[in-house]
Each structure stands twice: as structure tokens, then as C-alpha cells.
Amino acid sequence: MTVLASAVGHTTTSEDSDLMPRWQDEVRRLAIRRHAVVLAHNYVPPEVQDVADHVGDSLALSRVAAASDAEVIVFCGVRFMAETAKILAPDKTVLLPEPEAGCSLADTIDADQLRAWKAEHPGAVVVAYVNTSAEVKAESDICCTSSNAADVVRSVPGDREILFLPDQFLGAHVRRVTGRDMHVWLGECHVHATISPADLRARVAADPDAAILVHPECGCTTAALYLASTGDLPADRTQVLSTGGMVEYAKTTTAPHVLVATETGILHQLRSLNSSTHFEAVNPSAVCRYMKMTTPTSLLRSLRDGTTEISVAPDVARRAATAVRRMIEIGSPSRGGE
Numbered sequence: 001m002t003v004l005a006s007a008v009g010h011t012t013t014s015e016d017s018d019l020m021p022r023w024q025d026e027v028r029r030l031a032i033r034r035h036a037v038v039l040a041h042n043y044v045p046p047e048v049q050d051v052a053d054h055v056g057d058s059l060a061l062s063r064v065a066a067a068s069d070a071e072v073i074v075f076c077g078v079r080f081m082a083e084t085a086k087i088l089a090p091d092k093t094v095l096l097p098e099p100e101a102g103c104s105l106a107d108t109i110d111a112d113q114l115r116a117w118k119a120e121h122p123g124a125v126v127v128a129y130v131n132t133s134a135e136v137k138a139e140s141d142i143c144c145t146s147s148n149a150a151d152v153v154r155s156v157p158g159d160r161e162i163l164f165l166p167d168q169f170l171g172a173h174v175r176r177v178t179g180r181d182m183h184v185w186l187g188e189c190h191v192h193a194t195i196s197p198a199d200l201r202a203r204v205a206a207d208p209d210a211a212i213l214v215h216p217e218c219g220c221t222t223a224a225l226y227l228a229s230t231g232d233l234p235a236d237r238t239q240v241l242s243t244g245g246m247v248e249y250a251k252t253t254t255a256p257h258v259l260v261a262t263e264t265g266i267l268h269q270l271r272s273l274n275s276s277t278h279f280e281a282v283n284p285s286a287v288c289r290y291m292k293m294t295t296p297t298s299l300l301r302s303l304r305d306g307t308t309e310i311s312v313a314p315d316v317a318r319r320a321a322t323a324v325r326r327m328i329e330i331g332s333p334s335r336g337g338e
């Protein structure tokens with residue numbers, strides 16, 4: 001298995017395989033038989049992360065999907081991620097083990113709403129976070145993830161108007177780090193929006209020496225950076241990072257305590273990579289129900305029965321591919337949102 005974002009690897013040894021429970025053997029056996037690669041986002045349940053070939057953030061997994069020579073991509077994550085894989089690899093079979101695994105943030109804008117917004121700003125460049133439907137991507141000029149959003153915005157010529165969607169907190173963060181004046185859609189993720197400034201203040205008051213990692217989708221991002229600038233949070237120990245950036249941080253940090261503001265699934269990777277540091281959630285109830293839908297049972301069913309195959313209409317896929325390919329060309333896989 002490789003842990004991306006990007007990647008540290010650990011290879012399963014024959015000794016490990018002797019100890020593996022049966023369902024994991026079965027996943028490996030079926031994956032080989034189907035010529036499948038199993039990709040898992042950093043937020044899915046730990047046991048699914050552990051059996052995957054690659055674990056990572058949205059950008060890193062998109063890159064793996066684009067480069068993979070497997071015939072089948074099993075995406076343990078949510079629908080927009082599987083659609084992105086299909087857009088990048090239209091000739092491959094892409095499976096999403098749980099067809100109901102959606103994304104509240106992606107649901108905040110549809111293609112009709114985007115077309116209406118574009119009509120109000122003719123000539124503007126549309127930068128769409130990858131957490132969007134394939135139809136919205138097809139209406140966009142370039143996609144980004146939390147790993148490369150600032151680099152993507154910097155790539156837009158300075159004299160062009162920008163429509164940034166759909167996440168208001170990521171948009172505010174990118175506006176701050178790039179200094180670009182952008183129009184930002186007022187969408188939010190129901191999980192990250194609830195990680196509030198109050199949560200952050202309470203956790204920091206209880207653990208004043210801890211380092212702080214904040215995902216840019218969080219409702220507390222602006223507050224975290226404001227408090228860092230006023231000295232209420234330690235500026236040298238407060239960072240805004242994508243999940244991939246958090247994984248990179250965990251590999252090298254010597255901080256004894258780290259408070260993590262994002263979906264709690266990331267803690268599994270952070271703790272596995274660094275057992276000397278104590279990683280804790282800023283809000284332990286920040287759990288994405290969509291990310292938790294993929295279980296060992298649904299992964300096995302997906303590999304056995306070929307469910308659920310993701311399709312994207314060819315004209316939508318073709319237009320979305322341009323925006324997605326621009327995204328994967330920009331920004332280092334290991335950097336955070338700035």
C-alpha cells in the first residue's frame with residue numbers, strides 16, 4: 001500500500017499476509033483477478049484505508065487514477081472523486097462501492113446555477129474545486145483541490161475576473177494567500193463548516209503548547225489565521241493544509257501534541273505515520289457520513305459484482321477533462337493550500 005500526498009509506502013510482507021484477516025485476503029485476491037487498483041481517501045474507515053493500494057488526498061488520488069495501468073479503479077471515497085477518475089481514465093471501469101456516497105459541498109451548486117453565475121460575469125475564469133459534479137466541471141475552466149488551489153488561482157492572468165466555487169472558506173483562504181480579488185460561491189461542507197472558531201479556542205485553551213493543523217474548508221480557518229496574527233494562537237505552530245499536506249507534516253514533525261481540524265478519518269494516517277506525536281481532533285464529531293459508507297463488505301461486493309460502475313456522458317467528460325487535466329498539472333502533490 002502507498003500512502004500518498006503524497007506518498008510513503010509500505011509494502012505488505014509475506015509475514016503480514018499470514019496474519020491478515022480473511023476479508024483482506026479476499027480483497028487482494030479479487031483485485032488481482034479483476035486487474036483492479038483500490039484507491040482510498042484519507043477520510044474512509046481505517047480498515048478500508050489499510051487494504052487499499054493507495055491512500056491519499058483528492059489530488060494525489062486523481063494523479064494515480066490518471067497514471068494507472070489497471071483495468072478497473074475501485075474508488076473508496078465519494079462520487080465526485082470516482083467521477084474525476086472516470087473523466088481522467090474514460091476507457092477504464094471505475095467502481096464506487098457505495099453509490100449513495102455523495103458530498104454536501106458538491107451539492108451546493110449545479111450546472112444551471114453555474115451557467116447563470118457565468119452569465120452575470122461574462123469572460124470570467126471559472127475555478128472549480130474538485131468537490132463538484134462532472135456537469136459543473138464541464139462548465140469550468142480549471143479545477144483545483146485544497147492542495148493546489150492557491151497555485152491554480154496564481155496561474156490565472158492578473159487582469160482576468162475569477163469565479164471561485166463552491167467552498168466559501170477555501171475561497172476566503174485562497175483570496176488571503178494570493179491577494180486575488182475573486183467572486184466566491186457561498187457553499188460549504190456540512191462537516192468542516194461545523195468545526196468552529198469556538199471549538200478551536202476551547203481546544204487550544206486546554207492544550208496551549210499544541211501545534212494546530214487546519215483544513216482550508218473549515219469554518220474556523222479565518223479565525224485560526226486571525227488568532228495566529230494577533231498572537232492568540234502560536235503563528236509558528238498554526239498551519240492551513242490539505243489532508244495530503246497533513247500527511248507530509250506527520251512524517252517529519254517532532255511536536256509532542258498536534259490538534260487537527262478536519263474530518264476525523266485523517267487521524268488514522270497521521271497516527272500510523274508518527275507514533276511519537278499525539279494527534280487529536282479539534283472536533284471529534286466532525287465525521288463525514290458519506291466517507292464512512294464504504295465498509296469492508298461494500299468493498300468486497302464492489303470487487304465481486306462490479307458495483308457500482310460510474311459513467312459520465314461523453315460530451316460532459318470531454319469538457320470536464322480539460323479543466324481536470326489543467327488541475328493535475330499544477331502544484332506539488334505534497335504542498336498544502338498555499
Ligand code: 13P
Pocket residue numbers: 056057058059131145146147189217242243244263
Ligand atoms: P482533500 O482535497 O484534502 O483530499 O479534501 C477533500 C475533501 O473532501 C475535504 O472534505
Ligand code: SF4
Pocket residue numbers: 078102103104105106131189190191192263288289290291
Ligand atoms: Fe464532501 Fe465534506 Fe464529506 Fe469532504 S467531508 S466529502 S467536502 S461532505
